[in-house]
Amino acid sequence: MTNLTGKHIVLGITGGIAAYKAAELTRLLRNAGASVRVAMTHAATAFVSPLTFQALSANPVHTELLDTGEESAMGHISLARWADLVLIAPATADFIAKLRAGLGDDLLSTLCLATRAPIAVAPAMNQAMWDNPATQENVRCLRDRGMRILGPEEGGQACGEVGMGRLLEPQQICDELGSFFDNGVLAGLSVLISAGPTREAIDPVRYISNRSSGKMGYALAEAATQAGAKVSLVTGPTALNAPRVHDLSRVESAADMYRSIMDKVSSANIYIGAAAVADYCPAAPEKQKIKKNESEMVLTLKKTQDILSAVSASEKRPFTVGFAAETDQLEDHARQKLAAKSLDIVAANWVGREQGGFENDDNALFVCWNGGHAYLPLAPKKTIAEQLIRLIAERYHAQNPAKNPR
The missing domain is CATH 3.40.50.10300 (CoaB-like)
Structure with missing residues (x-):
């Protein structure tokens, strides 16, 4: 995990029940030495309070595209430039579709359009939504564009069903992030x-x-x-x-x-x-x-x-x-x-x-x-x-x- 030391990670949280796992993910990222700034969609705030992430990240939480405090200085642009990595976890089917279409109608989607940093997407949704051909096509498109898709995995879901669509555990996500900053065994070859x-x-x-x-x-x-x-x-x-x-x-x-x-x-x-x-x-x-x-x-x-x-x-x-x-x-x-x-x-x-x-x-x-x-x-x-x-x-x-x- 030492290769996350000093890295700037924007953690994007979208509106799914798995949003509660993002609290543990924030803690693990900071323990690994990363600086974390959290951007939440409005739907995400219905599941977990921004105050939770402010306390865990030690930074203000970003929720508004047109924030009168930061937007005078183009806050979403500065946040996009600050990032070494943008991680969307959890990423709902809706937000994945938004990324594929290139929409920028809220802070997080606009930030993803504006950043030149790599983007990692950790999907989390009902197994039927994950299996839907539209979702699968959207995920393939994001992967072809170079975005890293982390998971999902198979398991029990909040709806009571069992299947593919469960968010990777926070520690698994942290482990996956290491390769973004690791020079690698074939670096320079x-x-x-x-x-x-x-x-x-x-x-x-x-x-x-x-x-x-x-x-x-x-x-x-x-x-x-x-x-x-x-x-x-x-x-x-x-x-x-x-x-x-x-x-x-x-x-x-x-x-x-x-x-x-x-x-x-x-x-x-x-x-x-x-x-x-x-x-x-x-x-x-x-x-x-x-x-x-x-x-x-x-x-x-x-x-x-x-x-x-x-x-x-x-x-x-x-x-x-x-x-x-x-x-x-x-x-x-x-x-x-x-x-x-x-x-x-x-x-x-x-x-x-x-x-x-x-x-x-x-x-x-x-x-x-x-x-x-x-x-x-x-x-x-x-x-x-x-x-x-x-x-x-x-x-x-x-x-x-x-x-x-x-």
Whole structure:
């Protein structure tokens, strides 16, 4: 929690029953060394008195956009500039919709429009409101704009129902805030990541591809960004919203991905090849749609360029991490790939099973390097990505002690 020492945090409280938890959150933030100023919506004041937060924060509480005392000096602007972080906790469905629309009809929403500080949103609402497609779309939009969504979690709610929508506990929120100000294990480093499948054209209509969803690569891009890296993401076609990264390139085929990766690799400290790149592509794609006239068709395939081997052999070679998706002999194949392609790390996972691998939200990895290995047990891909990034950082800094930002 020491990385909150001296930080300026504006705590925005909106009108939900979970507003009472913001009192404990204020206390924890101050105990961690942060300066806290509270901004409340009118609805929030119906649940908890502003006087409570004035006592806990040791600062006046802000509730009015057109306050005759502070607004003569543009108080909402000065508050927006004062903040190192704006935290909305709890954030109701109504306020999330307001943030998505860019409305500024009260002090807190106007402050969010005016600040250049990062914004974190901790949702709290009835489980049906959280599951509503409109709320889910609004949350996705805020996340795509770079706002950090903290929670919610599943549990009992004030209405008596049980489900997703419960505000994270104040200590959990404080723990999450640490990454906003932590230099991170990859601070100052450039990380190049490939993700998703490739599509190899048979004709203008059909293509060869695989079952990769891109979820693992996207989770790695998010985790590397949170670890302080400047992330470049090269992605094949996916149905996912792209994470917020320094540079995003969308490609279609293995050849497209090869060109994009090789154009960027000289400026990367670390390359993580999480994409499921096609090993073969049609030798002569048809320019017109193939008609279904014959009972059989022979398709001649040729090997695609090996991106991992090319990166590993490049003149300005980055620390190179490969992935291996296997249906048998997982550990043996991973170690063979490590040696055959002169990689620094290989992360291998099972595919074709009920849990983990392609098209799943969870994964498990066997990770190996020269002289060691680790097992990352089945967990959400976000968690696996964070664990793998820490492993990559440890191995990178062990090989490059002079470049260790710490």
